[in-house]
Structures are given as structure tokens and as C-alpha cells.
Amino acid sequence: MILDNTEITSLEKIYRANLINSLGGFKSLVLIGTKSNRDKENIAPFSSFFHLGADPALCGIIVKPCEPKQNTLGNIIGRRQYTINHVLPVFYKQAHQCSAKYEEGTSEFKEVNLTPQYIEGITAPFVLESKVKFACEFVQKIDIELNGTFLIIGKIVKIIVPDHVVSTDGFVNLEMAGTVTCSGLDSYHTTRQLARLSYAKITEPIQEL
């Protein structure tokens, strides 16, 4: 299947959403935990998380225009803290269910039976059931005027990772930690490691595929 620009533009809406969301490859799947100014807890699944830098430790998420019932953006700006929680196979269905459009003030924790967890210094709730998780301080919001979305940049200020999945060089074995990946709008996957490869140096050209 080869589609050009005109064909892409004229695709049926749902078909295009599925296709374009699939194209980028496998994605990070995280639950973002926040709290409103009225102390209402919120968790929402995101697949747009990306690494921005290690020093300082920065990360980005893409957020759609704020709808009244979707509170992550408002909560991040209001309280300036949020948590990022990896999803495990035992609760990926609950994570997906958190994307339902619950009424403002409804706690997704209660609705999907996950447990809020509070850790010293961080006002936003973590997901207790999550193993690899961290907290961010809101640093910058960049408007992406092309389609009205926002890039939210956060600084990583607290990290919680089980000792046994951290290698001596700082690498976190996410597969051992059970972290789930996603693709498209609604597909969830576990992984199998091929290998870790050493830092690429210039060598003789590779002869065979």
C-alpha cells in the first residue's frame, strides 16, 4: 500500500487516526498522575512521552487542548508536579480504562481500582501498582500552533525503581520490570530483548545483512 499526500488527506477519519497513530512504531505507555487545586486525584494514560535530555533530566509529553473533563494539563499547570508511572501486564486494561471521559472530579484510581501512593516531597499521586515511576516538576509549556496541541516539558525530580532491575551502569531493564509498550491507539505489547549493543564505533563496512 502506497499513499500520497492527497490520499492521506482524504482518508476516512477513524481509518486515518488508526493508521497515522500506528506509523511511528512502538510507544512509551505511562499513566500520568496529577492532583487538582481542589485536591482531586487524576490518572490518565499517555503514549506521547519522550526523552529530552539526561543533564538536566528533562522529558516531554504532548497534550491535546484542554477539555473540561480531561484534567491532566490543568492539574500540571496548577500544581506544577506530576508523576509518570509505567504500566504492567496485570493492569494494562485498567490503564486503558482511565482514558474514558469520566466527570470532572471523579478519581480514575477508584473507578479502575488502582491505588494512589504518596512519596515525600511530591504532591501528585503515584500509582502504587507501578514498579518504575518518577515525578516531574513542570518547567515549560510550548504551544504547537499547527494543530493546537501543547508540549509540556518536565524536570525529573524523584525516581523510584526496583533495585534488581537497575544495572551497574544505570540501565534499567524494563523488560525485567514488566513494562508494557503500546502501538496505534489501542494495542498493548510485552517485549523480548534482542540484545544491548555496545557504543557504535567506526569500523570496516559491514558486508552482509
Add this chain to the structure above:
Amino acid sequence: MILDNTEITSLEKIYRANLINSLGGFKSLVLIGTKSNRDKENIAPFSSFFHLGADPALCGIIVKPCEPKQNTLGNIIGRRQYTINHVLPVFYKQAHQCSAKYEEGTSEFKEVNLTPQYIEGITAPFVLESKVKFACEFVQKIDIELNGTFLIIGKIVKIIVPDHVVSTDGFVNLEMAGTVTCSGLDSYHTTRQLARLSYAKITEPIQEL
């Protein structure tokens, strides 16, 4: 392991790079194909690709400050077109090797034994060995002043996907296509699908984990 802000800041450099790069979960792995103004071909692995929107079809990548020997950014701005190519298990080592700092003007295609492919209307080279691939037109460069990186936004203008991996609703079965995911700075993984889940609607609270 629990690290707070002070501990994160004082981590040894390589350790912190491995740790922070691991934290975000599994990532998209793509080879970006470009051509210089002097028609030199270039491919480079990226793990920062993210979806920005389906209508219009937009995507983002994070690019580090342009070093003389790393030409992707310069080529994208110079020629305003680039290709995004998924990586398969049979050539993930070659994809990794493309991150070596070859001299300017050296073709990674030749160095790692991958094949440039040209498709009508697109001046940038695709990777012939890749199955799921698409071309972007450069739309916008946003400076991320916090750490000197750039967000490059592209519009998807050509899509090439094998027919048999595209569902009737537009979902691309990346697992069937053999697309590889990555984690940290150097770990590569295949996937196993748990499920596709239906659009989340408000239901009775979930009782059990």
C-alpha cells in the same frame, strides 16, 4: 532505589545517561533518511519520534545541536524532506551502527550495507530493507532553549506499508511487520501483543486488579 533531585543531579554522567534514557519506557526506533544539498545520502537512528496529530498527519523528532559530522538536522532543513523507516530484527545491528560518527559525506548506507530506495515525489532516500516507512515534509523547527535541542515537526506526505499488516480500520500490525522497539540507549526488543482494547467508555468501577 529512590533518588531525589539532589541525588539525580550528582549521578555519574554515563550512569545518569543510561538511567534517564531508560525511564520513559519503550521507544520508537526509526532510521531517518536524508540527503544533503550536495546529494550525499545519510541515515541515522532516532528513538525520539512521536506522534503529534492525525489530521493533519504530523509527527515530531528531537534533534541535538548540529555537530559537523551529524547531518540529519542540516539535511532536513536544507532539503525539507526526510524519510522515517522502521527497523527489523534482521538489520537492527546495522541500524545501531549508523550512530557511529562517520566523516561528513560518508554514506551510512554503504558503511552498514543497507540499500537506498527512491520513490516518486520524494527526494530523500528510504531504506529498502524496511517494510513500514513514510516520508515527511519539514514544517517547523522549535528551539528548546532549556537544553539546546530542537523539536522538528514534519507532515507525513507519503506512506508505504505492506498490505497484509494493515487492518480494515487502518491499524497497522507492527508486530506482524516485525518492527523493533528500543529502550535506554542501546537495548533492542521485539514484541508480543497482549491485546487491542476497544474504545474506553464509562462503566461500573472495576473491582479486581
